[in-house]
Amino acid sequence: MKLNRSAIVNLLFISLFLSLHCFSLGQDFDFFYFVQQWPGSYCDTKNSCCYPTSGKPASDFGIHGLWPNYNDGSYPSNCDPDSAFDKSQISDLISSMEKNWPTLSCPSNDGTKFWTHEWIKHGTCSESELDQHEYFEAALKLKDKINLLKILNNAGIEADDGFYELDEIRKAIEEESGVSVGIECNVDSYGNSQLYQIYMCVDTSGSQFIQCPLLPRHRCGSSIQFPKF
Template sequence: MARAFTLLALGAAVKVALADIETCPASSLLSCSSDSSSASCCYESPGGLLLQTQFWDYDPSIGPSDSWGIHGLWPDNCDGSYQESCDKSREYDDITTLLKNAGKTELLEYMQTYWQSDDESDEDFWEHEWAEHGTCINTIDPSCYTDYETGDEAVDFFQKVVDLFKTLDTYSALEAAGITPDNDATYKLSEIQSAAAAIHSGITPYFECEDDALSAVYYYFYISGNAINGNYTATESPDNSNCPSSGVKYPPKSSNSKSRK
C-alpha cells in the first residue's frame, strides 16, 4: 500500500481540539436523491450509500464472544458499485499515533477490543479501512474543515464508525429474539433479519453467510449533510442475502478468541 507520509512527524503533543467540520443546513439533500447534485461538503456523492459493516469472526475467533466486530464504514455508489483508495496523499501510516495525538485514548481502547483483524495487525487493518474507504467519503475532505491539521478527518472517521457501531448492537438484537450462538441450533433467515431490523428503523440489513453460517451484516444508510454530523437514514440493501432461508448457523466464538475485553 502506498503511503504519502508518516504521522510520527506530527510530534507527540496531544491536540486540544480537532478542527471544525462544516455545519450543513437542515435542508441538505439526502444522498442519492438527486443525480444533478454535484459532490460537496454537504452532499455525499458518488458514494451516497454508506454501509456500517460488521463481521462475526468465529474461526478464528476474534473479539469479545458477546459482540460482533467492527469492519468499517464503506461509501458505496448509489447503484451499488463503489470506489476504492480515492486519495493516496491521505493514506496515513500510523492511525494509533494519530488517535493518541488527538487525545482519543478511549476511542483507541475501544477499537483495540471491537475493531480487530483476523489476518493482520489491528493497525494495518485500520490503515486499510481508512485508505480504501475513508478517503472516498467526500464530505470529510480536508477542504470541508476550518483550522484543519493533517489527519483531523481520519480521527473523525474512526470516531463516527465507532459511534454508529454502538447504536447497532447486532449481538444483543439477535439475543433479544432468542437467536444466540450455538454449535447445534439453526435459525430462519427471516427471524434473523427481523431481529436486526429492530435496531435499524425497521429496515432489513444485509446478512452474509459462509457455508450457511452467519459471517457479516451490512447496515445501509443515506445521509443528509456530512458523514460526521449529518443525519443517517436507514435504507434497504440493494442486494439479497446469500444465506439460506432456513438452517442458518450461528457458531459461537471459542474461549480462546483474540480479545482484550
C-alpha cells in the first residue's frame, strides 16, 4: 500500500511524539528534595488541621515527601499510572510512618491517602532507583540521619511561639548537617511569617544528603515564628 506524502509526515510526527513521550517518562532525575514540615505551622492556618486516627503526632518535624527534581528547577510527576500504591508492600514500615510521616489533613484518616499521593506523584518517578518499599524506607532513614528539632533546640531555637531570625535557623541546620537547606514559611491568620517546611537535597540513591544544585525560592520574613504544637 502506497502512502501519500501527508500520511508519511503524519506517521513520522506520531512516531517522534511517542518516542519523546516515552523518553520523558523514563528519563533519570538529578536529585531529590527531602522535605520536612512543622505540624504547628501546618495547623496554625485558616484551614486548620485534623489529627490522624492514630492520635496527635509528636511535637516534631514530620516528613512531607521525597521528591525527584531536575537541576534546571523542573521536576517529573505522575510518571507511572500503572504503579499503584500497595500498602501491603510497606506493612513493616507502617508504624514508623505513622510516627514520622503523619497526615494532618481533614477529615481525620490513617495516612493512606497522603502516602498514596506521595507515591503516585513523586515515588513513581524514582522507580529507576527505588521500588515502593525502598522509596518509603529511604525517607524514613533520612529523617533518622538528621534530627532537625534537636539541632534547632541546641541552638536555642524552640517551638515556643517565639520569633527567630531566619538566618540563624538556616545557619544552625547547615552547620550541623554540612549542606545547604531551603526554608519555606507560611502565614498564620494574624499575618505572622512562620517556619513551615525545610528542604534538603539528597542524591539519586535516596541515601546521602548533598549540597543542593538549587533551592526553591520561598518568601519568608527576616524574623519568623516557630509556633507551638
